[in-house]
Amino acid sequence: MSEQNPEQHTISTHVEEMNELMKRRREELEELKRQNINPYPYEFSQTNFSQDIISQYKDESPQQSVSVAGRIMSIRRMGKASFCHVQDSHGKIQVYLKKDEIGDSYETFRLLDIGDIIGVEGYVFRTKMGEISIHAKRFELLSKSLRPLPIVKEKVDEQGNKHIFDPLSDKELRYRQRYVDLIVNQGVKEVFIKRTKIMNTIRKFFDTRGYLEVETPILQPMYGGAFARPFITHHNALDIDLYLRIADELYLKRLIVGGFDAVYEFSKDFRNEGMDRSHNPEFTMLELYVAFKDYRWMMDLVEQMVSAVAHDVNGSMKCKVGGNEIDFTPPWKRVTMFDAIKEFTGKNLRSTTEEDVKINMKELHLEIEPGMSWGSMIDEIFSEFVEPNLIQPTFITDYPIEMSPLAKRHRSEQGLVERFEVIVNAHELCNAFSELNDPLDQRFRFEEQMKLKDKGDEEAQVLDEDYLRALEYGMPPTAGLGIGIDRLTMLLTNQDSIRDVLFFPQMKPEH
RNA sequence: GCGCCCAUGGCUCAACUGGUAGAGCAGCUGACUCUUAAUCAGCGGGUUGUAGGUUCGAGUCCUACUGGGCGCACCA
Numbered sequence: 001m002s003e004q005n006p007e008q009h010t011i012s013t014h015v016e017e018m019n020e021l022m023k024r025r026r027e028e029l030e031e032l033k034r035q036n037i038n039p040y041p042y043e044f045s046q047t048n049f050s051q052d053i054i055s056q057y058k059d060e061s062p063q064q065s066v067s068v069a070g071r072i073m074s075i076r077r078m079g080k081a082s083f084c085h086v087q088d089s090h091g092k093i094q095v096y097l098k099k100d101e102i103g104d105s106y107e108t109f110r111l112l113d114i115g116d117i118i119g120v121e122g123y124v125f126r127t128k129m130g131e132i133s134i135h136a137k138r139f140e141l142l143s144k145s146l147r148p149l150p151i152v153k154e155k156v157d158e159q160g161n162k163h164i165f166d167p168l169s170d171k172e173l174r175y176r177q178r179y180v181d182l183i184v185n186q187g188v189k190e191v192f193i194k195r196t197k198i199m200n201t202i203r204k205f206f207d208t209r210g211y212l213e214v215e216t217p218i219l220q221p222m223y224g225g226a227f228a229r230p231f232i233t234h235h236n237a238l239d240i241d242l243y244l245r246i247a248d249e250l251y252l253k254r255l256i257v258g259g260f261d262a263v264y265e266f267s268k269d270f271r272n273e274g275m276d277r278s279h280n281p282e283f284t285m286l287e288l289y290v291a292f293k294d295y296r297w298m299m300d301l302v303e304q305m306v307s308a309v310a311h312d313v314n315g316s317m318k319c320k321v322g323g324n325e326i327d328f329t330p331p332w333k334r335v336t337m338f339d340a341i342k343e344f345t346g347k348n349l350r351s352t353t354e355e356d357v358k359i360n361m362k363e364l365h366l367e368i369e370p371g372m373s374w375g376s377m378i379d380e381i382f383s384e385f386v387e388p389n390l391i392q393p394t395f396i397t398d399y400p401i402e403m404s405p406l407a408k409r410h411r412s413e414q415g416l417v418e419r420f421e422v423i424v425n426a427h428e429l430c431n432a433f434s435e436l437n438d439p440l441d442q443r444f445r446f447e448e449q450m451k452l453k454d455k456g457d458e459e460a461q462v463l464d465e466d467y468l469r470a471l472e473y474g475m476p477p478t479a480g481l482g483i484g485i486d487r488l489t490m491l492l493t494n495q496d497s498i499r500d501v502l503f504f505p506q507m508k509p510e511h
Numbered sequence: 512g513c514g515c516c517c518a519u520g521g522c523u524c525a526a527c528u529g530g531u532a533g534a535g536c537a538g539c540u541g542a543c544u545c546u547u548a549a550u551c552a553g554c555g556g557g558u559u560g561u562a563g564g565u566u567c568g569a570g571u572c573c574u575a576c577u578g579g580g581c582g583c584a585c586c587a
Binding site: 019020021022024074076077078079080081082083085094096098099100101113114125127128129131133147148149150151152153154155156163165166167168169170171172173175184226227228229271273274276277278279379403404405428431459461507508509510 | 512518520521522523524535536537538539542543544545546547548549550555556577578579580581582583584585586587
């Protein structure tokens with residue numbers, strides 16, 4: 001039955017689910033076919049973009065012929081002449097069609113709707129009311145739309161301010177049907193274009209320094225490089241379970257062992273955890289590893305890179321995020337974790353015992369959960385009392401060793417590792433350390449993690465024997481970095497939900 | 512996972528303490544060959560997320576479910 005003529009499908013299925021608006025459009029589709037107009041032709045030679053036409057128009061110049069293609073976003077019919085706005089990938093332009101000019105096809109235009117995609121050929125002119133428009137000589141239907149689009153109207157007032165009326169605001173519809181959101185909501189595209197620009201700028205920044213972009217496995221026989229519960233899948237032919245990566249860290253460092261000086265990857269990572277404004281089950285992490293460098297060097301690099309990206313994307317080192325203005329101009333403040341805690345709690349916890357910290361936790365009214373180590377309590381105090389206060393980009397350095405099984409012991413501070421995070425707008429933006437390359441210490445740290453795992457910590461890391469084998473061959477001193485691309489995009493585009501920087505955020509099934 | 516809030520025509524929203532659903536835009540018919548949130552005249556469109564319950568009567572109250580939002584937890 002696969003040879004059925006598509007013609008026979010047109011009004012067949014799902015008629016009962018259709019409302020009158022959709023039925024009406026199918027009737028128009030039939031009418032177009034009856035008139036021998038192909039509602040879905042194969043190509044159109046589009047030579048101009050709406051925005052270029054508008055920005056390049058000069059009243060004195062001779063008539064310019066143009067050809068644009070896009071979606072009809074509004075129609076104003078006045079008997080034998082009509083105006084409509086056509087939206088292409090760059091913007092919108094008004095089109096003027098009159099019967100004297102386009103003849104019989106004016107009747108075809110009567111069968112068109114908001115949402116239909118057309119191609120228009122004509123010349124550019126300015127209307128009496130002052131809007132640069134296209135006087136159509138000819139138009140062609142390029143795709144008939146069968147569903148009514150949400151109608152968003154806008155008005156530009158005398159001061160040139162745009163007023164949007166009834167924007168499509170239903171978040172569920174916007175996320176589930178992002179295509180509709182992109183069509184009708186101005187500005188949504190901009191966020192995603194910026195997202196790509198951010199990644200391109202980072203790529204350029206690294207490439208000019210000779211760092212190699214690489215790809216490593218997403219399906220891993222063993223997961224590692226972060227604290228998180230993984231997604232599990234199954235390979236039928238091998239009959240083994242595989243994990244979707246939670247990080248690519250251990251693979252990139254294997255490549256450093258293999259002799260690359262610097263490798264990076266934009267890594268789609270997957271973590272089987274709760275979802276909220278800053279967490280999507282799949283997200284994008286940039287990881288970079290550079291041989292013969294340490295975390296101090298990495299701080300300078302991060303400062304340069306992020307400020308370059310901010311400037312490239314927004315044309316300024318400063319950007320508005322919520323109610324704050326964030327200034328990415330280097331140098332950023334650098335403060336150790338313990339100095340930061342002292343600054344915001346008045347407590348010096350650097351040379352304390354586990355018992356001392358417990359007393360301080362109580363004084364600060366924080367709950368002590370069973371099995372909390374010295375390091376995890378310090379971390380808790382930090383996230384409660386320090387992090388919320390850090391708005392401008394700030395390097396927090398030198399973390400407790402328990403929280404960082406892949407980071408190198410601090411060269412001079414007992415119980416700490418050489419690690420930093422950058423906090424911006426009260427959230428972690430990146431995480432970096434001098435990488436642990438002592439294979440014996442790494443084995444010891446993995447074993448500590450395994451003990452936690454045995455105690456029921458589902459997020460403790462697992463011992464990776466092959467990774468240890470790689471380290472045993474010798475890894476040079478290395479600096480490593482991870483940056484959440486989604487969160488960086490949120491910052492630079494002033495979006496407060498990760499769903500607004502992902503085209504298709506994870507949603508529960510519709511029905 | 513827990514708590515709070517939300518769900519009404521294609522879209523944006525209304526409907527006082529429960530009285531049997533209304534507007535704007537979009538759509539349709541007609542008028543209009545420089546309009547622009549076009550205008551003018553007329554018309555149609557809803558088993559109010561789903562399933563139960565209370566009531567003479569439920570969009571409105573109750574219960575469960577589904578989906579969404581926010582917060583908390585989890586989140587290295």
